[in-house]
Amino acid sequence: MLQGMIRMLSPALLPLLLFACDTKEDTGGPFGTSDTTAGSDSSTDSADSADSADSADSADSADSADSADSADTAPAPFDDVWYGLIDDEGFGTALAGDGDALYAGAPGSGSAYLLSPSGAVEVALEGGGRLGAALALDIDGVLWAGAPLSGVGGALVSDGATVSGAPGAVLGGRLIRAGDGLASTTALGAIAGDEAIDLGVRPGGLAWLNGGLVTGTPWGAQALSWDGGALSRPGDRDEAGYALCAVDLDGDGLEDLAVGAPGAGAVYLLLGGPADQTWEAAPRLEGEGRFGHALACEAGALHVGAPTWGDLNEGAVFSFSGGSSEAVDGWSAAAPDYTGSGQGDGLGWSLLVAGDALYAGAPGDATSAGRVARLTRD
Numbered sequence: 201m202l203q204g205m206i207r208m209l210s211p212a213l214l215p216l217l218l219f220a221c222d223t224k225e226d227t228g229g230p231f232g233t234s235d236t237t238a239g240s241d242s243s244t245d246s247a248d249s250a251d252s253a254d255s256a257d258s259a260d261s262a263d264s265a266d267s268a269d270s271a272d273t274a275p276a277p278f279d280d281v282w283y284g285l286i287d288d289e290g291f292g293t294a295l296a297g298d299g300d301a302l303y304a305g306a307p308g309s310g311s312a313y314l315l316s317p318s319g320a321v322e323v324a325l326e327g328g329g330r331l332g333a334a335l336a337l338d339i340d341g342v343l344w345a346g347a348p349l350s351g352v353g354g355a356l357v358s359d360g361a362t363v364s365g366a367p368g369a370v371l372g373g374r375l376i377r378a379g380d381g382l383a384s385t386t387a388l389g390a391i392a393g394d395e396a397i398d399l400g401v402r403p404g405g406l407a408w409l410n411g412g413l414v415t416g417t418p419w420g421a422q423a424l425s426w427d428g429g430a431l432s433r434p435g436d437r438d439e440a441g442y443a444l445c446a447v448d449l450d451g452d453g454l455e456d457l458a459v460g461a462p463g464a465g466a467v468y469l470l471l472g473g474p475a476d477q478t479w480e481a482a483p484r485l486e487g488e489g490r491f492g493h494a495l496a497c498e499a500g501a502l503h504v505g506a507p508t509w510g511d512l513n514e515g516a517v518f519s520f521s522g523g524s525s526e527a528v529d530g531w532s533a534a535a536p537d538y539t540g541s542g543q544g545d546g547l548g549w550s551l552l553v554a555g556d557a558l559y560a561g562a563p564g565d566a567t568s569a570g571r572v573a574r575l576t577r578d
Contacts (some may be wrong), residue, residue, distance in 0.1 A: 277538055277576040279557075282315045284569030291570030292550060292561025296335035296343065299555030303343055304572045305332030306563075312345045315572060325357055334375035336382055344382060346372025356384060378408045390415045399425055405444035405495075409455050409473055416441025416459065424459065424474050434479035439463030445495035446473075449502060450525040458502055460492030467492045467504055469528060487518060487533040496551035496558065499523070503558060505548025506536070514540030515547030517560050517575065538575050547573070 284291025286309045294305035302315045307330035314324040324343055325331065329350025336344050348354040353365025354372045365371030370387040377383075383392035385403040392413040401420035406413065414426045418439035424431040434440050443460030450456060450471055457470040469483040485491075489509025496503040500523025509516035516536035522528060540547035544565030552559045557574050564570035 278573040279576050280317075280319065280574040282313075282319060282321055282572045284313075284564070284571065285309075285321060287569050288564075288566045289569055290332075290563040292563045292572045293570070294332060294335045294346075295550045295552035295559055295561055295572065296337050297552060297554040297559070298337060298341060300341070301337075301343075302552075302554060302559065302572075303335055303337075304561065305335045305345060306570065307331065307333040310347070312343060325359065327355075327357055329355060331355075331357055334372055334384075336375040336377050338377065338382055339380050344375060346375045346384065348373040354386075356382070374403065374406050376406045376408060378406075378413060379411065383408065383413050385415075397425070404439070404442045405460065407444035407446040407457060409446040409457055414444060414446070414457060414474065416444050418442040418461075418463070423461075424457075426474065429475055431474050431477065431479075434461065434468070435464055437463050438466065439492075440466075440468065440479075443492060443495040443505075445497040445502065447497040447502075448499055449497065449523075450528045451500055451523040452525065458495050458497060460495050460504070462490035462493040462506075465489070465491040465506075467495070467502075469502075469531075471525070471528070483528055483531065485518075485520070485531055485533050487536075489513070489516060491518070491533065494548055494551045494561075496553045498553045500527075502531075503551050503553070504533070505551050505560065507546040507549040507562075509536060509548070510539065512543040512545075514542065514545045515549065515562060516540065517548045517551065517558075519558070538573075544568070546570075 284306055289306040289309035291306040292304050293307055296303045304313050304315055310326055310328050310331040311323055312325040312332045312335060314322045325345050327347055329347035331345050331347035333348055334346030342358055344356050344358045347357055348370045351364055352367040353369035356363040356372050368387055372384055374385040378392045383406050389397045389399040390403055399417055401417050403415050404418040405416035412427050414424055416424055418441045422430040423433045423440035438461040440459055440461035442462050445458045446455050448455055454472045457474055459468040465487050467485040470477045487506055489506035491506040493507050494505030501521040504518045507515040517538040518533050519537045520531040540562055545562045547560055547562040549563050550561035560573050560575055562571050
């Protein structure tokens with residue numbers, strides 16, 4: 201049985217949470233064992249409100265016949281490369297995995313793929329509504345895919361269940377593991393646990409920090425919102441909050457929050473979390489090519505995607521490590537650690553740390569299927 205996000209709903213939330221769950225088996229879905237609710241009834245233009253709309257930017261030339269290529273043919277500094285199967289499917293737009301399984305989303309074809317160590321690519325989930333725009337594994341290792349343009353309100357889909365959003369909810373634009381369940385964006389907010397969060401503005405990144413949800417709002421007056429607090433935007437049109445990542449970066453035992461602001465080519469490090477912080481006091485990393493579009497983190501290390509880096513939009517990934525406050529203060533994005541290999545590659549659109557490996561998505565341009573690379577690490 202799946203452990204769900206929503207364990208109990210108060211009567212005040214019921215008007216906001218109207219969903220249908222069609223189950224193939226009694227999995228309970230991501231929102232609990234009696235999974236009949238989730239999301240928001242806010243209406244908006246779904247093309248503008250789904251984060252998946254951004255995933256139309258994609259990466260370089262990989263013919264579908266290359267899908268069986270293995271690490272032997274992968275260009276340095278990549279250990280392994282997996283290729284999409286269909287041109288313009290945006291393979292690698294989203295990534296999810298753990299030490300046992302790796303998945304890539306391809307919303308252009310409405311697919312989520314299982315990537316095998318041999319280089320093979322197999323369909324794990326498929327459907328409409330840009331399924332694969334977001335991916336996450338639940339506490340039991342079950343894959344869930346966001347399909348934010350499915351039906352009238354978006355959906356979360358697994359092999360055993362579909363949770364459909366209420367009209368206008370745009371459920372599934374972003375999706376993360378959150379404690380024992382999942383958290384998803386909606387049109388004008390998010391949902392996690394037994395709480396529907398109304399932000400009144402389109403959300404961006406999500407992070408689970410110290411047992412609570414932090415939501416980025418890259419196009420609102422506030423850049424970040426969390427239970428009991430908010431942080432205003434550091435600069436106009438900087439898109440601060442587009443990507444978030446929470447982990448102990450400086451080794452002091454406290455979770456820190458990295459905040460991507462790709463509109464300004466910046467990543468802010470809120471050491472100790474966002475409460476009682478100011479942007480001016482926070483360490484700031486700067487780069488080009490939508491630096492901060494994607495973030496992945498692990499204890500003492502941060503990885504930053506810049507998918508339009510380079511004259512040909514090859515894309516790049518920057519990695520920072522150290523694990524102490526002195527090391528974090530000295531981080532600088534002088535040069536990328538990994539770069540894409542062709543025009544429109546878009547490397548760094550998505551990032552994932554799973555097990556001891558770092559993966560990057562390069563969803564490609566309209567003439568390619570996209571790819572996912574396991575990046576070489578020292």
